Amino acid sequence: MPLLKIDDREIEVAAGTTVLDAALANDIEIPHYCYHPVLEIVGSCRMCMVEIEGMPKLQVSCNTRIGNALPDRKVDGMYDMVVSTKSDIVKRARENTLEFLLLNHPLDCPVCDQAGECFLQDYSFRYGRAHSRFEDEKRVRPAEDLGAGVVINQNRCIMCTRCVRFTREISGTGELFVQQRGNSTKISILEDKPLDNLLAGNVTDICPVGALLSKDYIHRNRIWNLDRQPSVCQECSVGCNVDIYHKNGKVFRTSARENLDVNGYFICDTGRYSYHDYEAVERVTSPMIRKDKKWQKISWDGAFKEIFEKLGRKKEGDSNNVAGIFSPFHTSEANFMFARLMQNVFKERAVIGTLPLPKEEEKKFPGGFRISGDCSPNWRGLTEVSSYIYEDIFNELKKQKIKLMYALDDGVNRELTQEWKDLLRNLDFLVVQTYAMTPLAERAHLLLPGAAPLEREGTLMNDSGRIQWLRPVIPLKGSSRPDWKIVMEVMNTVGKRELDYSHVNEVLAEMNERIPAYEGVTFFKLGESGMSINEEARES
Ligand code: SF4
Ligand code: SF4
Ligand code: FES
Numbered sequence: 001m002p003l004l005k006i007d008d009r010e011i012e013v014a015a016g017t018t019v020l021d022a023a024l025a026n027d028i029e030i031p032h033y034c035y036h037p038v039l040e041i042v043g044s045c046r047m048c049m050v051e052i053e054g055m056p057k058l059q060v061s062c063n064t065r066i067g068n069a070l071p072d073r074k075v076d077g078m079y080d081m082v083v084s085t086k087s088d089i090v091k092r093a094r095e096n097t098l099e100f101l102l103l104n105h106p107l108d109c110p111v112c113d114q115a116g117e118c119f120l121q122d123y124s125f126r127y128g129r130a131h132s133r134f135e136d137e138k139r140v141r142p143a144e145d146l147g148a149g150v151v152i153n154q155n156r157c158i159m160c161t162r163c164v165r166f167t168r169e170i171s172g173t174g175e176l177f178v179q180q181r182g183n184s185t186k187i188s189i190l191e192d193k194p195l196d197n198l199l200a201g202n203v204t205d206i207c208p209v210g211a212l213l214s215k216d217y218i219h220r221n222r223i224w225n226l227d228r229q230p231s232v233c234q235e236c237s238v239g240c241n242v243d244i245y246h247k248n249g250k251v252f253r254t255s256a257r258e259n260l261d262v263n264g265y266f267i268c269d270t271g272r273y274s275y276h277d278y279e280a281v282e283r284v285t286s287p288m289i290r291k292d293k294k295w296q297k298i299s300w301d302g303a304f305k306e307i308f309e310k311l312g313r314k315k316e317g318d319s320n321n322v323a324g325i326f327s328p329f330h331t332s333e334a335n336f337m338f339a340r341l342m343q344n345v346f347k348e349r350a351v352i353g354t355l356p357l358p359k360e361e362e363k364k365f366p367g368g369f370r371i372s373g374d375c376s377p378n379w380r381g382l383t384e385v386s387s388y389i390y391e392d393i394f395n396e397l398k399k400q401k402i403k404l405m406y407a408l409d410d411g412v413n414r415e416l417t418q419e420w421k422d423l424l425r426n427l428d429f430l431v432v433q434t435y436a437m438t439p440l441a442e443r444a445h446l447l448l449p450g451a452a453p454l455e456r457e458g459t460l461m462n463d464s465g466r467i468q469w470l471r472p473v474i475p476l477k478g479s480s481r482p483d484w485k486i487v488m489e490v491m492n493t494v495g496k497r498e499l500d501y502s503h504v505n506e507v508l509a510e511m512n513e514r515i516p517a518y519e520g521v522t523f524f525k526l527g528e529s530g531m532s533i534n535e536e537a538r539e540s
Pocket of ligand 1: 152156157158159160161162163164187206207208209211212
């Protein structure tokens with residue numbers, strides 16, 4: 001392999017690697033703007049210049065590849081390439097590039113939404129000149145709407161063209177282009193083709209400066225005031241990795257988090273803005289019982305007693321079976337506890353399955369990004385923790401004339417068919433564990449308040465078998481409880497068990513013993529990127 005010297009470091013890399021990639025992989029910073037790991041290299045911003053021994057001029061490191069190893073490199077201290085990222089000439093080049101990029105820049109960091117995570121700000125501080133020599137009037141242009149979710153502040157654009165290449169190479173929609181030349185150059189759309197594709201929000205993540213802004217977040221908060229929670233999108237079975245920014249129980253922004261085994265560098269707009277859907281639902285935040293067609297609050301003990309009375313006692317004559325409705329929207333831990341309740345407490349009385357699941361057409365994009373047609377985040381995990389399950393239990397319920405039901409509600413605002421409505425109306429007892437007043441919850445006799453999606457902690461398994469750590473972003477509301485815990489307490493009450501797990505990792509530890517796919521899985525090992533059930537590394 002070629003041997004490279006970058007500053008005072010010796011690095012071996014595969015032939016064909018760019019100098020910038022070699023440096024970044026070895027934690028050597030070379031400032032850059034137009035380079036993005038999955039976009040075509042254009043080498044246009046000139047920020048990544050380095051000095052290479054034997055070359056007469058500075059080179060752009062993003063577009064300079066390391067050749068094959070010299071066949072006669074035998075002498076110690078001889079390298080295939082010697083690169084300097086810190087020489088005086090490199091420093092001067094960076095200062096000049098930054099001075100040029102800032103000629104027309106408004107320097108409005110105090111009101112810019114990118115401040116605090118802006119590469120123009122950071123690089124100017126680290127590599128720029130303290131003062132600009134530019135004394136003319138700056139060019140001033142108005143902000144423009146690019147689409148439903150994105151606005152461009154033309155004055156801040158540094159023309160790196162990452163956004164243009166994204167719409168050409170990743171979304172394949174090509175809405176953005178470079179209009180005009182020279183001092184008039186700007187990023188534009190055609191009037192009849194706004195930036196409204198399903199991946200549009202990603203351009204606000206990849207714009208290195210505060211030019212492309214999400215209308216959803218604009219002027220809502222400053223990044224340094226917010227807490228970041230690495231988490232997993234729950235809107236489809238891909239399980240994209242996201243960062244959710246929040247403060248005092250309120251979510252302000254979701255952005256893509258890199259995971260090359262799942263979503264690469266991007267997310268779709270459904271996932272990006274889904275936190276608003278959770279805010280919009282009517283929440284169930286305390287146990288409630290229906291009395292004379294009205295909801296009344298009830299204590300948790302009262303709720304468990306009611307379940308014991310209605311589901312725990314065997315009745316003669318009537319069908320005594322209990323339908324257990326699982327949910328692929330819930331964590332594997334909640335479904336695992338539910339499976340234990342059904343299999344170990346209700347045993348032969350249990351009939352288990354799911355409600356009809358929302359499905360859409362799968363969407364694939366030219367850059368390889370995929371949005372699954374399965375809108376649930378954990379179908380695969382559910383099938384691992386419960387071996388037999390009816391996917392849409394309706395026919396079975398009808399055939400067996402089921403009268404009792406305990407449902408883990410998925411929170412989906414699904415339109416129930418008349419047949420389902422009739423079936424639910426004829427139940428003697430329906431207990432629904434839910435965070436939202438869904439059409440199913442409205443028909444319950446007893447409601448148990450569980451955690452909303454952003455309040456849950458546990459694991460989700462995506463459709464390619466990757467187990468990921470779902471971390472809670474905001475606290476539970478009212479007197480709601482984690483779903484696995486509610487099911488545990490029902491198990492203790494109805495089945496006279498004495499389980500007293502206080503944290504979800506104790507449930508995961510039990511799953512380690514009982515579910516082969518979860519053997520050896522811990523939250524610590526899952527970390528921020530998860531692990532695949534196919535990975536041999538899991539054994540170590
Ligand atoms: S809008 Fe942002 S991403 Fe697009 S060219 Fe300008 S600086 Fe680059
Ligand atoms: S592709 Fe699926 S998992 Fe990824 S962000 Fe979109 S909805 Fe969420
Ligand atoms: S990052 Fe190399 S020229 Fe822009």
